[in-house]
Every structure is written in structure tokens, then in C-alpha cells.
Amino acid sequence: MTPGLSLALTCLLAATACSGDEGGEYLPLNAPLPERIPEGTTLVVGDPRTQRALELSGEIDDLPFEVEWANMFGGPQTSEAFRAEALDVGAVADIPPLHARWTGLDVRVVAASEREAPLEHPLYEIGIAPGADIDDLSDIEGARVAYSPGQAQGALVLRVLESVGLEPEDVELVEMTSVDDTYVNALASDQVDVAPLGDVLIRRYLDRYARDGATVLPHGLRDDPWHLYAPESVLEDADKAAAIRELVRAWGRAQVWIGEHPEEWAEGFYVDHEGLSPEDAEHLVERDGVSVIPEDWDETIERHQATADLLSRIQEWPSVDVREEVYDTRFETVAFEGLTEGDAR
Template identity: 55%
Template sequence: MPFAHPARTRSGRTARHRLAAVTAATLLPALLAACAGDASADAPSTTAATAALPTEVPAGTTLVVGDPTTQKAVEIAGDDLDSDLGFTIEWANLSGGPQTTEAFRAGALDVGAVADIPPIHAEWTGLDVKIVSAVYRQDWQENPIYEFGVAPGVDGVESLEDFAGHRIAYSPGQAQGVIVLRALQEAGLAQDDVTLVELPSNGDVYATALAAGEVDIAPIGGVQIARYLEKYEADGAHTVRHGLRDDPSHLYAPTSVIDDPAKAAALRAYVQLWAQAKLWVHDHPEEWKAGYYVADQGLSPADADYLVERAGIPDIPADWSEAIARHQETIELLAKATGNDVLDAADLWDQRFAPVEAEAVAAYREKEAG
């Protein structure tokens, strides 16, 4: 059931939109129905990609958003972010590519937050989608998202070249799987030079597999890195940094959503809120640690410190040319590994949203400065 946004304590305004929590359970009937039917979202898009994005959101418009992190940022930031967008946002408790794409097919979700791989796989499975936002890390070399964990007792693995002959945890279709492929490419190794062990990259599955000796090497991220070393470094476990970019973060949406003028206008406004929320989180580490990592996620203060210290500086580019070129390289790498057709990366990006993000960044910085 929708709940009202908290009253604005500084300006006295009340939110015109409602924030509703839509759980995965409420989406399940629609997902099952989609699996049984013929999804119209798979039809090619008729979006006029050069037409100006609509800016007027009609009364009664609702945008269903699968972006739990931004939901919490909006709640914690309060009046620091102008989340009074003039339409209803229904927050869906969904994250990750597989869940998000299936919700798109069911018509149960309008936009989702992912890395750079799910849009590629969506297209390969016949679902027409577009990337509508992008954020990276300015200091991606110093603050990678993933490191390669090496199992206790596995000696001689100090670089990517040393991966040869070892068992590596691999999750096709997810960011963890792609960083494995990139690492092999960087080291000049073929897939036949290693043994790829398919495992889902959920939670602590990879760290557990390393500790149990099921794999020799696995990409682990976030607080799992610290926890893995804390538990097993004394037994010989360690990590290897890959030196590769692993920092893409995007919003993507079915083109059928963007083809709807009301939804497109709402999506335009949400992209701006999303970009400003990324900046706010970086600029307010103490509030984020306490409100999100500790209170919401149940992490210890030490774990929260670890994550914030390694979060990096957000980079929201006004021009997506370099990002698209890197995405093309990823597509070609994945296509070779999976046997799928090579897509044109530019077709996956709706570049009309790039200046929308840039405007949001400028507005946020002006407000902070003034």
C-alpha cells in the first residue's frame, strides 16, 4: 500500500507523489502470466530516438522502479533531494539483471538499476531495452568493485597470468562473469586454459566456494572481500587486483516504456533524481553509513566504514561516447564467449538522456554551492 513521503521540514511542502513498496511477491503473478503468454514487449521499438523527450507528466502517471538503493537514498536524504516529482513512484524490491528483465517481460516494472551486462542479455533474448543513465567511478583503479579471491592452499597466484590451469567461479550473464572473461583476455589466456565453474554469484556463495575448495579463484566484491580475508587470510587466502574497469552502473528500461509519452516524461524526471542521489550519497557518507548500511542492511559500523571508504568518486559523464565504446568491447567479448550475435552498442543507449543527467548534476552542484 502506498505511503506518504515525509513532510518537508524546511520548505513546508508536502510530497505530491507516493512511494509504494512493491515486493517481489506482488510481482510474481504477473511474472508467471508473462511466462505463459506472448510478451508484446519483445516487439521491435518504434521510439523516435531523435525526438525531444517529453517533459510534461500527466496527472495519474505511475512509474514502477526497481532501484532499492536509490529508494533508501531518497528516504535518508529527505529535503536534501527534491523528490517531489509530481507523479507516483512505486518502488519494487527487485535488483539484479535476471529479476529485472523478467519483470520487464511481465509488464510489472518500468525501469531497473543494473550494471552493463543485463541490457545485452535482454536484447539477446528478444527484449528491446535502452540504457537511460550512466555513472562510473573517477578513481576506478584505486577503488575496484571486485577483486579475485584466491582459495587457501592455492599457491603461486599473484597475477592474472597465474590464473592458467585453475578453477574459476563463473556466472554467465552477470558482472562477475564478465570480469572473469576480461581478466582472461588481459592475461592472454583462452577459456580452455582454465576451468570455468558455473556458480551463481549471490551473497557469499563465491567466498564459501573458495573456503570449501570448490574453486581456486573467484571474483568477490564489497564487504565480502574484507570478510573473506578476515576469516581465511591466516590459512593462506589472499586477493588479486585485476586493474580493469568494473564500475558501470545504469538504469535501463523497455523501449515500450520510453515509447509512452507519460512514462518517458516520468522516466526523464527519475533519471535526474537518480543522478542527484548518487552525488548525495557520496557527499554524505556518515548519513549513508548510519541510515543505509547499518540501519537498513544490518551491517556493522566497521563494514559500513569499509564500503564507504572504497566507494569511489561518482563520475556522471555528459557525453556517453567513451562509455558506449567500452560497452561495444564488452559486447564483442561476450558474443565470442557465448556464441551470440554482436550487437551495436549504440543501439542499446538512448542518448537523449545524457543531457538530462548533465542538467541534474549541474543543478545539484549549484544548490550545494549556494
């Protein structure tokens, strides 16, 4: 465990221990969600984007339960916090819930969003190292490809290979965790030839290394799943399950608010909270596009199942029925219904 994550978990554990929340009655995973939230119920939530959106919209003060917000990003950190019983809810893409279950951590998805025009505004592009003789994705056979098996970027690599008729053994997968500038540095230092880049890293990579021959290629695949998920043990606590129900409602409104207030979001989150330049903030808001809360999860689960089947085949994980084993369908309509209770502010 990294020192920073160790410190974060220590702080979270201390906050949880001091919250005074002794937990609610046992709630079977097939029981209806309770609506009453007892006074003093606390959730520890690792979702900085939603926290900031609720702050900017003014809705954060209306949450009917106490929240300890954790500055937690990505599947590896979130799973570590879940295992330490220091976190109740996390926000990730589609791979961490699968990887958690495959590694013995029972979690359930409780909210899902998608984006309008996802192919026009992909979250990732495929970075190509300076000097690599790759002009098209079909050229990556034999290349060294950065690969993070427990993260969304890792699944995207496998899907890209599949899309051009290649198997993992047709390239050299170089395992590394995608954090901060890891992939950018790996491309620039000739450790890999290919790496998926997202967010501001695309712009940063080209600004630094385009003069040396660095490029990025579009992948043409949908890469926009986003979820809230929680350990089953948390969802079996009646008080916390009731609070998560209201969190999911607020989460849905927050995603819509972000799309409806791009300038406030750029300044309030990317500049003030993340410390990025206004230019980077504008770039990221454009790439983010507009989030949509689906009325049901049918298409979401179908896409997630296809990804799970791909990973099971290639990585030899056990097959998983996503609807039955990964999603908590009691929450299927909660976020959408939350939008009808009042306009996002």
C-alpha cells in the same frame, strides 16, 4: 524462479495493477522526450540505493510522479521482473542490458555513471581459494573459475583472462549465479579456485578464511559501470517516458549526494537499510568512491562496446552496436543537466 523472487514479482504485479495508471500514448523511440507528466503517472523502480539516497537527501518527496519502489538487485532478478511486466526501471552494471537483448528482451540504457579514480577504488577483487597455488593472475591457467555469464562478474572474469593472455578454454569455468555468499562458499569449500568478489564479500572472505590461506588479488581493470535501464515497451509509453526523464535527473543528483555525504550514507544505507556493521559500512563507502555523472556518453559507450565485442567473440552472441541498439541517446545529457538545476541536498 526462486520462491523469494516469485513473491516479489507477485507483489509488484499487484502494485502495478492497482496503481490506476492506464498508460500514455504510443511514443516512437526516435521521438523527442515529452516533458509534461500527467497526474497519476506511476513508475515501478528497482533501485534501492537511489530510493534510500533520495530519502536521506529529502528529495524523494519532490518527484513529480508516483513511485512504487522494488527491492530489486542484479541483472537476473531485474530481467525476470521486466519479462513479467512488473518493473519499469532497473539499476545494474553493464552486462545485464547486453544479456537481456541477447536473450530477446529489448531494453535501453537511460542513465550512466562512472567513478573518480576507479582503479584506486575497484569494486571487485579476485578471490583465491585456500591451498590454490596462485600468487599472480598469470597463474590461473588451468584453475577452476567461478563464472556467471549474465552478470558483471562474469564479464570481469573474461576481461581478466584476456588481460593475462588466456582464453576461456585455458581454465575451467564453473557456472554459478553470484548472489549473497555463493562465491565465498564456493571458494571455501574447494568448488572453485578463483572467483571475483565485491562489496563486503572481500572483507567477509578474508575475515573467515585468511588464516587458512585465502587471499585476494587486484585485477587492475576498470570495473565501475552503473546504469539505469528500461524495457523499450516502457519507453514507448509517453507518460512513463516523461516520468523516466525526471527520474534520471533525480538519480544523477542522488549519486552525487552519496559521494558528498559519506557518513550519512554509511549509516543511513549500509547500517540502517542493509543491516551491516559500522565497520563494514565504512569499508564499503571507501570502496564505492565518488560517482561522476558524465556530460556525454562517448567514453561510456566506447567501453561498453569493447565489452560487448568481447562477449560476442567468446560467448558467440550476435554482434551488437551498443550506441544504436542498447542506449537511448535521448537521455544522454539528462542526468548531467539535472545537476545544474540545483545543488544536491
